[in-house]
Amino acid sequence: MGVLRRRDQKTHHDGKSMTLSVSSGSGDLAADRRYQWGLGAAESGDFDGARDLFNQAVELVPAWAPGWFALAQVLEALGCRAEAVEAYSKSLALDSGDALGAGLRLAALGARAVPSAAPRAYVQALFDQYAAKFDRHLVEKLAYRGPQILADAVERAAPGQIFAHMLDLGCGAGLAGAAFRQKARIRTGIDLSPAMIEQARAKNFYDRLAAADLVEFLNAEPAGSADLAIAADVFVYIGDLDPVISAIARVLAPGGLLGFTAQSFDGEGFRLGDDMRYAHGRDSLSDYAARHGFAAKEITAASTRKDRGVDVPGWVAVLRKG
Ligand SMILES: C[S@@+](CC[C@H](N)C(=O)[O-])C[C@H]1O[C@@H](n2cnc3c(N)ncnc32)[C@H](O)[C@@H]1O
Secondary structure (H helix, E strand, O other): OOOOOOOEEEEEEOOEEEEEEOOOOOOOHHHHHHHHHHHHHHHOOOHHHHHHHHHHHHHHOOOOHHHHHHHHHHHHHOOOHHHHHHHHHHHHHHOOOOOOOHHHHHHHOOOOOOOOEOOHHHHHHHHHHHHHHHHHHHHHHOOOOHHHHHHHHHHHHOOOOOEEEEEEEOOOOOHHHHHOHHHEEEEEEEEOOHHHHHHHHHHOOOOEEEEOOHHHHHHOOOOOOEEEEEEOOOHHHEOOOHHHHHHHHHHEEEEEEEEEEEEEOOOOOEEEOOOOOEEEOHHHHHHHHHHOOEEEEEEEEOOOOEEOOEEOOEEEEEEEEO
16 A cells, blocks of 8 residues: 555646646556556546556446546546446445545536535645645745735725734635734634645644634634734635534624635535635625625725646635624
């Protein structure tokens, strides 16, 4: 086991791109070799070759979820939707927590209802394996500017205010927290990914860090115990924001601010994109605010990052608790 380490590879075919997750081993050396050769073939654009190799891998180890997932990805890239759906379904059946995200891919392909949020195991696995290179990748490759955009919006809503207790929701490695360093006397960071929490800890500016799901963490916090909550590039992993905004509303003191960024689309509610991230319509954000006793100080169009060189449309929002 464990001959292959998990990482992400972008590979391109006829202008399309796919991300292959390199999993831990199947327990069978011959299958692992075919899997690894398949990754190499896909990376060099030989998707037919990759399909054959992944097929051989799952013939050798039929109960290996990552093998089916990789096969599904090349089938998808080759335009073989029905076969891809079948392979993703096999992967999902073998991966009960859906750490690989096969359920999300099936939803993106229209073969399954869109889940209300990305599976926890998927988010944790994604960020645990991404943590060490997160800061550099986001800032250098994706031109990530969410933290500054969010800090500027909070400053517009409350010029010069220093907050007593800030919750950095989905703090990741602390990029957004850093932009609020001078703005809050006590800083708490929460994230599902223990590896991201360790990156945040190394930055040395959080007073408290918790590896936890946001709603579970918030439900255990005293009511009215924070006056600022931020969530930078986190709601892209949550479609239905009702549970998290309700939990934030309880923990914020009256007059407290919730600032967040989100991906946007021109429609109602939320939708899951091909990038496996959720986008929210403007009206849905206003509705959450009204339903949970917030006044919207601003909900402004703002792009916080690029995808393959193109600005991803988004929102920056600041809500004030009544
Ligand atoms: C793209 S990163 C952004 C990190 C940081 N806010 C920043 O701006 O650099 C998204 C983070 O949200 C976390 N996350 C997503 N869903 C979560 C949830 N339900 N509970 C806790 N953390 C979550 C992920 O683990 C990841 O570290």
